[in-house]
Each structure stands twice: as structure tokens, then as C-alpha cells.
Amino acid sequence: MTEKQQDAQHTRDTQDTQDPQNDGGSGAEETPEIHRGLAGVVTDVTQVSKVNPETNSLLYRGYPVPQLAASQPFEAVAHLLWIGELPTEQELEDAVAHERSHRDLAPQVKDALDSLPVDCHPMDSVRTAVSVLGALDPAAEDDSPEAELEKSRRLLSQLPAVVAYEQRRRRAGGPTDPIAPREDLDHAQNLLWMTFGEEAAPEVVDAFRVSMVLYAEHSFNASTFTARVITSTLADLHSAVVGAIGALKGPLHGGANEAVMNTFDEIGIRPEESADEARSRAKAWMDDALAQKKKVMGFGHRVYKNGDSRVPTMKQALDAMIEHFERPEILGLYDGLELSMEEAKDIKPNLDYPAGPTYHLMGFDTEMFTPLFIVSRITGWTAHIMEQRAANALIRPLSEYVGPEERPVP
Ligand SMILES: CC(=O)SCCNC(=O)CCNC(=O)[C@H](O)C(C)(C)COP(=O)(O)OP(=O)(O)OC[C@H]1O[C@@H](n2cnc3c(N)ncnc32)[C@H](O)[C@@H]1OP(=O)(O)O
Numbered sequence: 001m002t003e004k005q006q007d008a009q010h011t012r013d014t015q016d017t018q019d020p021q022n023d024g025g026s027g028a029e030e031t032p033e034i035h036r037g038l039a040g041v042v043t044d045v046t047q048v049s050k051v052n053p054e055t056n057s058l059l060y061r062g063y064p065v066p067q068l069a070a071s072q073p074f075e076a077v078a079h080l081l082w083i084g085e086l087p088t089e090q091e092l093e094d095a096v097a098h099e100r101s102h103r104d105l106a107p108q109v110k111d112a113l114d115s116l117p118v119d120c121h122p123m124d125s126v127r128t129a130v131s132v133l134g135a136l137d138p139a140a141e142d143d144s145p146e147a148e149l150e151k152s153r154r155l156l157s158q159l160p161a162v163v164a165y166e167q168r169r170r171r172a173g174g175p176t177d178p179i180a181p182r183e184d185l186d187h188a189q190n191l192l193w194m195t196f197g198e199e200a201a202p203e204v205v206d207a208f209r210v211s212m213v214l215y216a217e218h219s220f221n222a223s224t225f226t227a228r229v230i231t232s233t234l235a236d237l238h239s240a241v242v243g244a245i246g247a248l249k250g251p252l253h254g255g256a257n258e259a260v261m262n263t264f265d266e267i268g269i270r271p272e273e274s275a276d277e278a279r280s281r282a283k284a285w286m287d288d289a290l291a292q293k294k295k296v297m298g299f300g301h302r303v304y305k306n307g308d309s310r311v312p313t314m315k316q317a318l319d320a321m322i323e324h325f326e327r328p329e330i331l332g333l334y335d336g337l338e339l340s341m342e343e344a345k346d347i348k349p350n351l352d353y354p355a356g357p358t359y360h361l362m363g364f365d366t367e368m369f370t371p372l373f374i375v376s377r378i379t380g381w382t383a384h385i386m387e388q389r390a391a392n393a394l395i396r397p398l399s400e401y402v403g404p405e406e407r408p409v410p
């Protein structure tokens with residue numbers, strides 16, 4: 001069964017009562033079926049991506065994502081998600097030129113970031129920066145398809161400078177000089193350049209590009225759905241993106257890549273240790289965590305129950321980083337946790353599990369991992385915002401009121 005069929009089946013199994021009186025009223029005769037967390041509910045159609053838990057596969061506009069990750073630049077994947085087709089040579093050239101020409105950190109955005117505490121969560125900083133970018137955008141209130149696409153493309157170019165500057169500001173302990181973008185570098189190379197001030201090795205660039213392709217889009221996940229809810233009120237694109245960032249921050253969603261690294265840190269990263277030693281310490285940690293009924297971030301998924309389709313590709317990228325940086329103990333920690341979770345609960349890792357240690361090895365602060373997710377997911381969010389806008393229906397479900405019966409105010 002596809003994700004849609006699985007969801008439709010679930011919905012049929014739990015017949016809902018679409019009685020408008022249920023919303024706040026107590027007069028409904030039948031108690032409606034409640035779909036907590038909207039689990040199994042199909043709320044709309046989409047052409048952007050297809051998640052198939054049955055075959056553990058993911059398609060962007062019909063193309064298998066591992067194939068896109070193996071061969072396509074991130075700029076081509078962004079074009080695909082927005083336009084529906086891979087770019088021609090000329091279209092790719094135009095997309096790349098556009099991306100490279102809108103990369104500067106606006107002074108107002110830098111000022112806004114500099115006004116924030118240096119130890120605030122960088123997701124708060126990026127959320128604030130997108131708010132400022134929206135306020136500055138002359139086309140903010142123009143919701144024509146052309147303007148929406150142009151704003152989406154601009155955000156794709158603008159976000160790396162925000163994230164790179166925020167990483168540098170944290171390391172500097174306060175306001176600092178941003179590193180200027182370089183027009184001779186592609187999206188992935190340039191983000192790494194603006195962050196670390198040196199050209200990254202090709203292996204690192206490729207692992208980073210792969211993570212960007214894999215993080216780009218995943219149907220009606222919580223942050224994308226948030227963006228669609230906000231768009232459905234006819235609010236502007238930047239407001240929808242700001243809301244999506246808020247939803248992504250939580251550890252049950254994008255915040256899990258940060259939480260994974262916190263787990264590794266709690267177990268203890270010991271570069272002098274062998275993979276075997278690290279594996280057995282990680283296994284013991286997981287056995288203990290599960291005995292205490294803890295939820296361990298980076299494992300499990302609402303839709304995939306037999307493994308996340310993106311994990312094998314991201315794990316390959318992590319393996320390449322482990323080899324490049326000669327850090328076998330990271331592999332030991334990774335394997336130990338995965339094995340123990342598999343044995344105890346048969347729950348598989350999700351994309352955030354290999355992505356966390358990959359970003360760690362590249363040199364990013366742990367709190368920067370979820371902002372890196374934004375740099376990629378901006379493509380999927382904005383593709384869905386445009387799709388929602390093109391065939392809009394206000395998203396407004398019902399609730400079953402379970403509070404006190406009507407009573408007079410004393
Ligand atoms: C890119 C992304 O956003 S991918 C998701 C990233 N999020 C995480 O990694 C957070 C950790 N994982 C989770 O919390 C969950 O697996 C979710 C939220 C992702 C999906 O959850 P749901 O589909 O709602 O399943 P739910 O949370 O009800 O879990 C079902 C069962 O598996 C268990 N379970 C699920 N995930 C985990 C986990 N990571 N650790 C331990 N147990 C887990 C639950 O405790 C529950 O057990 P129970 O039936 O004995 O109570």
C-alpha cells in the first residue's frame with residue numbers, strides 16, 4: 001500500500017463523523033472518531049512528492065530520491081520541486097546564476113541577528129531572520145505564482161548566509177564580520193565556505209549536497225503541513241515559512257538531528273577509542289534508556305514503519321565522512337545504538353540519525369543542525385505553499401468539546 005492508500009484505509013477503519021456541531025457543541029448524538037495527531041488522515045492531494053512506506057521509497061515529482069542524490073546538484077532538485085520537471089541545461093544555468101546573485105546577508109538581517117543573545121537557539125535566530133526578510137521583501141504581499149516562485153528562489157539563496165553567519169556569531173561570542181559569498185562556488189561549497197572560511201574537501205561537499213537533497217521534501221510532515229495551514233488563510237509566504245521553522249524546531253521532527261548528537265555526547269565521544277569499544281558502550285546506554293522507557297530521538301517515523309527510505313543514502317554519506325576524518329569510534333556509537341534499538345523494539349533510524357553525526361564531523365555546532373535542515377527544506381515548504389495557494393481550501397478541522405456543560409456566570 002502507498003502512503004495514501006495506507007492513510008485512506010486507516011480513515012475508512014475509523015469512520016469520522018463530519019458533524020459541524022461537534023466543534024464546541026455538546027449536542028452531537030454520536031461521539032465522533034478522534035484522529036489524534038491526524039494519524040492516518042488524508043487531508044489533500046499533492047504532486048510534489050510520494051512517500052511509500054510499503055516499498056520504503058520516496059519520489060520527488062516521480063523521480064527516485066536516491067537517484068537524484070547520486071547525480072543532481074541541489075539547485076536542480078530545487079527547480080524540480082518548484083516547477084515539476086528537472087531543468088534543461090539552460091534552466092539550470094539560469095537557476096545557478098540566480099542563486100549566486102542573491103546570497104548576500106542584508107545589513108538589516110545582520111543587525112537583527114546581532115541584537116539577539118549569542119546563546120539563543122539558532123532556530124530562533126533563523127526564524128527571526130526570515131521574519132525580517134519578509135518585512136523587507138517588496139513582493140511580500142504579492143501572491144501571484146510568479147512572485148511566489150521568485151520569493152522562494154530568493155529565500156533559497158538568502159538562507160545559507162543567515163545560517164553561516166549565525167554559526168560564526170556563536171563561535172565569535174558576538175557580532176562579527178560575515179564571510180562574503182563566492183560566485184565561483186556552488187550552493188553546498190559556498191555555505192561551507194561562508195561558515196568556515198576555507199574551501200571544503202570534495203568529499204565533504206558531496207556529503208553535504210547529499211544531505212540537502214535528502215532533506216528537501218517529505219510530503220505532509222508537520223512543518224510542511226504547518227506551512228500549508230498558514231497559507232490556507234491567504235497569509236504571505238514568509239509567514240508560512242516562519243511557522244514551518246517553528247514546527248521543525250521540535251525534537252519529534254527536525255530537532256531530532258540535534259538531539260541525536262546530544263545522545264552521542266551523553267554516551268561520550270572518545271576519538272582514541274576503537275569502533276568495538278564505542279559500540280558496546282552505546283549498546284549499554286541504549287539498553288538502559290529503553291529499560292527506563294525513554295524515547296530516543298533519531299529513531300521511528302510516523303509513516304515509515306520498516307525504515308526511512310533516505311537512511312541508506314545518508315548512511316553512505318556518513319560512512320564517507322567517517323573515513324575522510326578517520327573517526328571509526330563514531331561508527332561504533334552509531335552501530336551500537338541502532339543494533340540495540342533493533343533488538344529491543346525493532347524500531348529503525350530515521351534520516352536525522354545519520355545526518356546528525358555527519359554534520360558534527362563537518363564541524364558544525366550541534367545547535368546548527370536543524371537550521372541546516374531549513375536551508376534544504378525551504379524548497380519543499382515553498383513548493384507546497386505554491387501548491388496550496390493554487391488550489392486553496394481553508395484548513396480548519398473540528399474538535400470534540402469535552403469541557404463543562406453550559407453554566408451561568410455566577
Ligand atoms: C525528519 C524527521 O522529522 S523524522 C522524525 C524525527 N523524530 C524523531 O526522531 C523523534 C523520535 N521518534 C518519535 O518520537 C516517533 O517515532 C515519531 C514521533 C517520529 C513517530 O511517532 P508515532 O507514529 O506517533 O508513533 P509513536 O510515538 O506513537 O510510537 C509508537 C510506539 O513506538 C515507540 N517509539 C517510537 N519511536 C520511538 C523512539 N524513538 N524511541 C523509543 N520508542 C519509540 C513509542 O514509545 C510507542 O510505543 P508504545 O506503543 O509501547 O507506546
Ligand SMILES: O=C([O-])CC(=O)C(=O)O
Nearest residue numbers: 217218220221222302303
Ligand atoms: O515525514 C515526516 O513526518 C518527517 C520527516 O521525515 C521529514 O519531514 O522529512
